Amino acid sequence: MNIRFSIRGLKEVKEFMASLPRGVKIVAMRAFSTYIIGDERHGLKHEPAQVTHGPGNPFKWTSDRQRRAFFATDGFGGGIPTTRTHEGVNSWTMTEKDSNWSSVKIEGGNQFVQGDWQQRGHKADGWKTYVEVLASNMAGALRSAISAVDAWLKSKNK
Numbered sequence: 534m535n536i537r538f539s540i541r542g543l544k545e546v547k548e549f550m551a552s553l554p555r556g557v558k559i560v561a562m563r564a565f566s567t568y569i570i571g572d573e574r575h576g577l578k579h580e581p582a583q584v585t586h587g588p589g590n591p592f593k594w595t596s597d598r599q600r601r602a603f604f605a606t607d608g609f610g611g612g613i614p615t616t617r618t619h620e621g622v623n624s625w626t627m628t629e630k631d632s633n634w635s636s637v638k639i640e641g642g643n644q645f646v647q648g649d650w651q652q653r654g655h656k657a658d659g660w661k662t663y664v665e666v667l668a669s670n671m672a673g674a675l676r677s678a679i680s681a682v683d684a685w686l687k688s689k690n691k
Contacts, residue, residue, distance in 0.1 A: 546675065557682050564681030566627040566637045568674040569667060577642065577666050578622045581659030593654040621646050 546565070553561055571578045586592045594600040608615045625641035644650045647663045661669070 568677040
């Protein structure tokens, strides 16, 4: 399952992007989106440290029904004990929505780990929702976009 979201109503981002000519806007949007997607240190691709669960630190199930379903289906088909596959964080991609780069589609992730349906146990294990990740990476993404625009402008003056 993919998570899809769009940034709407963020005044500073909209004003900055709208003020740029087309070529510069493309550079800025790519840098902004790339920063939001991130890597192992920040952004949507950042994973918290893996938590080991056991008798002294049980997984925090959202419900007893969920716990029973997990064990009845052999870890929802992933086996028990589960192993981290990194599929969710590695699935994040960016696609331009139109040729003017007036909007970008960022999608990927796992709805139960980072999305609106985030399970209690994943929250307890340190996973942030994609909205929380976006909010905490906004300033860095804007700095990245501004830096990319500066570098692009310098390259055109040579």
